[in-house]
Amino acid sequence: MLDSGFVFYLTTSAFVLAGLSWCRTYWDNPSHLPLPPGPPSLPIVGSIFSLDDRLRPWVSFNNWRSKYGDIVYARMLNKRIVVVNSEEIARDLFDGRSTIYSDKPQFTIYEAFASDFNISLLPYGDRWRLQRRIFHLPFRQAAIPNYHPVQLRSARKMLFSFLQDPTNYTDHFQMFTFASILSIVYDHEPKDRDDPIARVMQRYLDGVVGGLTPGASVIIEAFPFLLWLPSWFPGAAIKRASVKCIQAGRDVREIPFQLVKEKMSDGHVPQCMITDAMNKLNGYNDSATETAIKEAASIAYAGAAETSTSTLLVFLLAMVLNPEVQAKAQAEIDRVVGKDRLPDFNDRPALPYMDALLRETFRWQPVFPIGLPHSTTTSDIYKGYFIPKDVVVIINTWAMTRNEKKFPSPDEFKPERFLHEDGSLTDDKMRFGFGWGRRMCVGQHLADASMWISITSFLAAFSVHKALDEHGKEISVVPKFTTGITIHPETFPCRIVPRFNNASAEALEQLTGLVAEKS
Numbered sequence: 001m002l003d004s005g006f007v008f009y010l011t012t013s014a015f016v017l018a019g020l021s022w023c024r025t026y027w028d029n030p031s032h033l034p035l036p037p038g039p040p041s042l043p044i045v046g047s048i049f050s051l052d053d054r055l056r057p058w059v060s061f062n063n064w065r066s067k068y069g070d071i072v073y074a075r076m077l078n079k080r081i082v083v084v085n086s087e088e089i090a091r092d093l094f095d096g097r098s099t100i101y102s103d104k105p106q107f108t109i110y111e112a113f114a115s116d117f118n119i120s121l122l123p124y125g126d127r128w129r130l131q132r133r134i135f136h137l138p139f140r141q142a143a144i145p146n147y148h149p150v151q152l153r154s155a156r157k158m159l160f161s162f163l164q165d166p167t168n169y170t171d172h173f174q175m176f177t178f179a180s181i182l183s184i185v186y187d188h189e190p191k192d193r194d195d196p197i198a199r200v201m202q203r204y205l206d207g208v209v210g211g212l213t214p215g216a217s218v219i220i221e222a223f224p225f226l227l228w229l230p231s232w233f234p235g236a237a238i239k240r241a242s243v244k245c246i247q248a249g250r251d252v253r254e255i256p257f258q259l260v261k262e263k264m265s266d267g268h269v270p271q272c273m274i275t276d277a278m279n280k281l282n283g284y285n286d287s288a289t290e291t292a293i294k295e296a297a298s299i300a301y302a303g304a305a306e307t308s309t310s311t312l313l314v315f316l317l318a319m320v321l322n323p324e325v326q327a328k329a330q331a332e333i334d335r336v337v338g339k340d341r342l343p344d345f346n347d348r349p350a351l352p353y354m355d356a357l358l359r360e361t362f363r364w365q366p367v368f369p370i371g372l373p374h375s376t377t378t379s380d381i382y383k384g385y386f387i388p389k390d391v392v393v394i395i396n397t398w399a400m401t402r403n404e405k406k407f408p409s410p411d412e413f414k415p416e417r418f419l420h421e422d423g424s425l426t427d428d429k430m431r432f433g434f435g436w437g438r439r440m441c442v443g444q445h446l447a448d449a450s451m452w453i454s455i456t457s458f459l460a461a462f463s464v465h466k467a468l469d470e471h472g473k474e475i476s477v478v479p480k481f482t483t484g485i486t487i488h489p490e491t492f493p494c495r496i497v498p499r500f501n502n503a504s505a506e507a508l509e510q511l512t513g514l515v516a517e518k519s
Ligand code: HEM
Pocket: 119, 120, 121, 132, 135, 139, 299, 300, 301, 303, 304, 307, 308, 311, 367, 368, 371, 372, 373, 433, 434, 435, 436, 438, 439, 440, 441, 442, 443, 444, 446, 447, 451
């Protein structure tokens, strides 16, 4: 039981905090216009209890939408948030008022988990601008054809892995992503998953994903002294994880960068993001630019790895659940490309169904359901509502994909949504899964090409079906998804079978023009 003095203390504190919060809202809002509507807020915890699905906040925010509308205000503990649930409002705020809505909220935990140099979390300012430029030069739309040969080669190598071992599909998709991004950023082609550079990258990514959890973030915001404890101190688990992650953060910037420099000192000029940035940024002769190049390059892998592999897993799940879609896609490939060769990028304009299938993959289960939070640099007034300065702004991509007016029966997988009656593609490129405005994904064109060639190559060479049980009956697949900042389907049973003539490594060598690696 709580004694009455403690209860009095708690009640008084709650009233004082509620009063201070009310005063702050009043003085911060000289227009005295209302905040956007939102769920009821309790002292201290705010609207936490209004999140009916706390593991999938995007679903809760979508439920709020039916009650409060497309723009919702709430307080979560001490954080004020605005949730944007519609494309129209996202366009108005992030594209139309980008000087106000392009900042990112800052947390003490970023530095502790080597994320203070991650472009996607950097405040809107000069350091972000320089990194963005380093990304933009090699990854703007016009530059993407430069990477087509690498992407094609990685996709075709992936087909050999499926032939050798059709069960470990996650590993093959991951390897495809590692191989293409490491070749593009560092001119380094990993042989297998044990590749030393891929391991440096993955160690860093694991440290960040393990460290930047909402739980750890709340603890560190409330008790930052935990990071000052020596690592050996009992209970200093967060500190120990932080020390490991900071070391992994140093390695991820230095080790692959030095590899490129070594190649350069041997007289070989690698064709990659690093050398591209060095050439285009006036010979890069200052240490600040060198640091920015290292930082940007190290984050390219983090940006690409999880999102791309997850998208490929969503694609595979969609194919298992929708055999008629798979059959239509393969019929298109067979009609345009034939069976004697594999598709390449030149075939893309003649394969509209494949593009529609990719767009529907991005829509059906967006792998970054609420993207990364933004924050406001000044207060704003939108549609008669007051939007405070420094408020966290969440883009609910999931809600946009569930807009029944635009996407009837949104849970169904229907590539036809993106096709006119005559079979040509609509203008809707389904880009909102890549974010909005100035912080929109800088790798989106690279990702689009990479996803397209991998799924098209896969469907040309393989089919995926439901797995069979010992009686030869199909095992039904109930889709389940992980939770977190990015999500992907949990492992599901399936059967991947070759569909090219003579289904052998030699036949695949002929089709791909590559030599099978001996395992
Ligand atoms: C299917 C694959 C991908 C998806 C769905 C995706 C999605 C996103 C999203 C939603 C954002 C956040 C935008 C925001 O803050 O509002 C983002 C940012 C970013 N992405 Fe991607 N991404 C993908 C692939 C890639 C690739 C291949 C790269 C590597 C070049 C990359 C690099 C980045 C970077 C550097 C940012 C931060 C941009 C900034 O803050 O200025 N992404 N991405």
